Amino acid sequence: MGDYVLVLNAGSSSLKFSVYRRSDSDALEIDARGQIDGIGTAPRFTAARGDGGAGIKNEGLNAAVCDAPSALEHLAGWLRSRYVGAQVLGVGHRVVHGGPRYTQPLLVTPAVLDDLRALVPLAPLHQPHNLAAIEAVSERLTGVPQVACFDTSFHRGQPAVATLVPLPRNLGANGLQRYGFHGLSYEYVASMLPKAAPGIATGRVIVAHLGSGASLCALDKGKSIDSTLGFTALDGLCMGTRPGALDPGVVLYLFQVLGKSAAEVEKILYKESGLLGISGISNDMRHLLGNPAPEARLAVDYFVYRAAREIGGLTAVLGGVDGLVFTAGIGENAPEVRRRICEASAWLGVRLDPDANRRSAACISAADSRVSVWVIPTNEELMIARHTSRVLGLVEAGT
Numbered sequence: 089m090g091d092y093v094l095v096l097n098a099g100s101s102s103l104k105f106s107v108y109r110r111s112d113s114d115a116l117e118i119d120a121r122g123q124i125d126g127i128g129t130a131p132r133f134t135a136a137r138g139d140g141g142a143g144i145k146n147e148g149l150n151a152a153v154c155d156a157p158s159a160l161e162h163l164a165g166w167l168r169s170r171y172v173g174a175q176v177l178g179v180g181h182r183v184v185h186g187g188p189r190y191t192q193p194l195l196v197t198p199a200v201l202d203d204l205r206a207l208v209p210l211a212p213l214h215q216p217h218n219l220a221a222i223e224a225v226s227e228r229l230t231g232v233p234q235v236a237c238f239d240t241s242f243h244r245g246q247p248a249v250a251t252l253v254p255l256p257r258n259l260g261a262n263g264l265q266r267y268g269f270h271g272l273s274y275e276y277v278a279s280m281l282p283k284a285a286p287g288i289a290t291g292r293v294i295v296a297h298l299g300s301g302a303s304l305c306a307l308d309k310g311k312s313i314d315s316t317l318g319f320t321a322l323d324g325l326c327m328g329t330r331p332g333a334l335d336p337g338v339v340l341y342l343f344q345v346l347g348k349s350a351a352e353v354e355k356i357l358y359k360e361s362g363l364l365g366i367s368g369i370s371n372d373m374r375h376l377l378g379n380p381a382p383e384a385r386l387a388v389d390y391f392v393y394r395a396a397r398e399i400g401g402l403t404a405v406l407g408g409v410d411g412l413v414f415t416a417g418i419g420e421n422a423p424e425v426r427r428r429i430c431e432a433s434a435w436l437g438v439r440l441d442p443d444a445n446r447r448s449a450a451c452i453s454a455a456d457s458r459v460s461v462w463v464i465p466t467n468e469e470l471m472i473a474r475h476t477s478r479v480l481g482l483v484e485a486g487t
């Protein structure tokens with residue numbers, strides 16, 4: 089087997105990976121993907137062929153796989169046994185926050201790592217795990233170049249009014265601004281538009297990344313001009329466990345009247361709110377759709393309400409809208425949620441083709457819809473593999 093690029097997406101209890109190899113036509117082709125999840129509790133390793141073929145591994149792991157270094161050690165062993173004699177050309181990491189400075193993916197150096205550590209307070213639940221994976225690779229795969237790819241980069245270049253946090257000027261010195269996230273997903277969708285939906289690629293498009301985390305991005309001629317996530321990944325839409333936009337007075341109330349500590353407030357905002365908080369049942373849309381409990385229905389109602397409301401807001405930012413794109417777990421797989429968001433956006437001239445929507449076809453709008461509506465599966469890993477190859481001067485990545 090030939091040499092490969094490894095893509096890592098490290099979370100609090102999981103290490104997701106993808107292996108990309110060079111095809112005969114010099115494009116990057118996924119060979120395998122998988123994850124180690126349950127790190128620290130009940131670790132499990134799963135891997136599947138990149139072409140969607142049968143799983144190639146699914147096994148419980150020794151409890152000693154309890155942190156990033158031990159998870160990486162296990163993964164490295166598996167890679168060595170599957171890709172005998174092959175070299176890791178480079179490792180591309182998803183890094184949630186690039187701060188005001190990093191507007192592009194870049195080679196990780198000790199100085200870059202120091203800068204990224206300083207951003208931990210801006211993304212406390214994601215950044216530390218992203219960086220732990222980089223450190224683990226430096227220790228275990230010595231000498232292999234690593235590239236950090238940021239969820240914030242794609243949004244740099246937005247107009248000043250979109251990035252402003254309107255607090256006193258002197259508080260803004262340390263990077264207090266709206267950054268936006270899910271940038272690798274939006275960048276991938278934007279890169280696909282000329283081929284998948286050429287009629288809107290150079291127009292005004294709203295992309296709805298609806299997964300466990302959820303946000304919208306306003307694309308003008310393929311460039312991000314605003315998004316619903318802001319300084320942290322808490323703003324905007326209702327998410328699985330995060331509330332989305334919230335009156336800041338609510339946070340004061342939690343501290344001052346309910347006497348919550350900072351750690352408790354952080355837990356409420358990142359892990360206990362959103363779909364889970366409203367329903368008291370689940371953070372997973374699959375468990376809420378079709379659940380007759382009023383709390384489950386209210387959670388879905390709010391998710392749809394908030395998405396439609398923000399679509400209206402971004403339409404104002406764009407001065408109209410030509411296309412709407414759904415992506416990520418809910419956006420790609422939940423026709424009912426798409427239908428309800430589109431019905432609530434009918435005033436914009438959005439009309440669905442119900443059959444195409446049920447089938448999750450690529451184009452799901454009716455022929456007479458003023459706004460064309462699309463389902464484009466996202467592929468953040470491929471975006472990272474492309475960036476990594478480019479930064480390391482490996483291959484010109486194809487799709």
Ligand code: ADP
Nearest residue numbers: 298299300301371372373374416417418421422
């Ligand atoms: P992340 O990568 O942020 O974990 P995903 O993009 O994988 O999120 O989206 C995960 C969410 O997608 C799940 O929580 C679930 O709510 C939703 N989802 C996945 N498949 C379906 C489906 N068939 N119907 C409804 N929701 C789905």
